[in-house]
Amino acid sequence: MPLSPPAPRAHLHNRDVSFRGYQRDDGLWDIEAELRDAKTMAFTIPGERTRAAGEPIHGMRIRLTVDDQTVVRAIEVDMEHVPHGPCPEAAAPMQRMVGASLSRGWRRSIEEHLGGIQGCTHLRELLFNMATAAFQTMVRSLTLPDGVPPPFLGKCKTWDFDSPTVEKIYPMFFQRQHERVD
Structure with a gap:
């Protein structure tokens, strides 16, 4: 719009x-x-x-x-x-x-x-x-250790760990919360 x-x-x-x-x-x-x-x-x-x-x-x-x-x-x-x-x-x-x-x-x-x-x-x-x-x-x-989500997960509405986008693209991290240190 x-x-x-x-x-x-x-x-x-x-x-x-x-x-x-x-x-x-x-x-x-x-x-x-x-x-x-x-x-x-x-x-x-x-x-x-x-x-x-x-x-x-x-x-x-x-x-x-x-x-x-x-x-x-x-x-x-x-x-x-x-x-x-x-x-x-x-x-x-x-x-x-x-x-x-x-x-x-x-x-x-x-x-x-x-x-x-x-x-x-x-x-x-x-x-x-x-x-x-x-x-x-x-x-x-990006080279990430196994089990470590990409750094943009949990940083906006679309990349919320509970979002359908994460469920579709990164199912291994869907509904997982991770501590972020920024």
Whole structure:
């Protein structure tokens, strides 16, 4: 069902976010995310330069390389467009995420390693959702120990352990409750 017609309004800002998943020839996986912010009119941040309409204020990319167990093996960050001089300093701490798992505790690990002034809000936002993009990319190839449900079970209405979808696709986990640590 479409959204209702909007009230009269002025278009001021665009945020475009995309995620892409790739299977590499070496057996690893690359998950890439990109965020771009731009205003629809010329915009000046106090104490900084004026940007033209459509010129990116933020232009950031992340590439996570993960293994079949969803453990981060490498991370690359590109902060091509940033609003302030110190912003690129947030790229180096991203290396702290190498060795973290996209499965259990991913968000907690991001906050622990990159929370507050240790990192960048926008890079953290991308990282949060890169786990979902990875699971969408890897869903048929996830290596899980026997008896361990895929990490998306129990995370939404459709994937409730008691749902008809789980009964049909993952009958071995139907009506089984598992403790989740996220």
